[in-house]
Amino acid sequence: MSLNIETLLHENKKSDLPDFRTGDTITVNVKVIEGAKERIQPFKGVIIQKKNAGVSTTLTVRKMSDNIAVERIFPVHSPRIESFTIDRPGKVRQSRIFYMRDLRGKAARIQERQD
Numbered sequence: 001m002s003l004n005i006e007t008l009l010h011e012n013k014k015s016d017l018p019d020f021r022t023g024d025t026i027t028v029n030v031k032v033i034e035g036a037k038e039r040i041q042p043f044k045g046v047i048i049q050k051k052n053a054g055v056s057t058t059l060t061v062r063k064m065s066d067n068i069a070v071e072r073i074f075p076v077h078s079p080r081i082e083s084f085t086i087d088r089p090g091k092v093r094q095s096r097i098f099y100m101r102d103l104r105g106k107a108a109r110i111q112e113r114q115d
Contacts, residue, residue, distance in 0.1 A: 009054070012079060014079050018085075020047060020059070022050055023110050024047050024087075024088055024096060025086075026044070026085060027042050027049060027085040028059075029043075029081070030058065032079060039092050046058070046061065046097075049098070056075065058076065060073050061074060062101075065079050091110065091111045091112065092110060
């Protein structure tokens with residue numbers, strides 16, 4: 001890779017990221033621009049997938065909003081992401097927990113991880 005592309009890739013790389021895993025409940029604070037105003041909107045949900053790809057690492061976060069499931073993919077090193085906060089560490093065995101899409105109610109609970 002050329003030196004110019006490499007410097008561009010590592011220019012936006014964040015170093016103060018928490019150690020999050022699949023199954024963790026997190027809050028992602030996203031900068032939202034509406035007209036001329038900019039505000040921070042929290043998105044709280046469970047990480048169902050994490051793709052590690054260097055600067056283009058992404059998280060898929062799933063939340064329930066009025067019994068409607070909302071999934072959103074966040075690029076971890078995006079300048080639009082203000083911060084990540086781990087609310088509750090989850091204990092799961094798989095790295096991609098797509099089976100959560102089929103579960104409802106108490107069956108969709110994830111046990112808390114004790115570190």
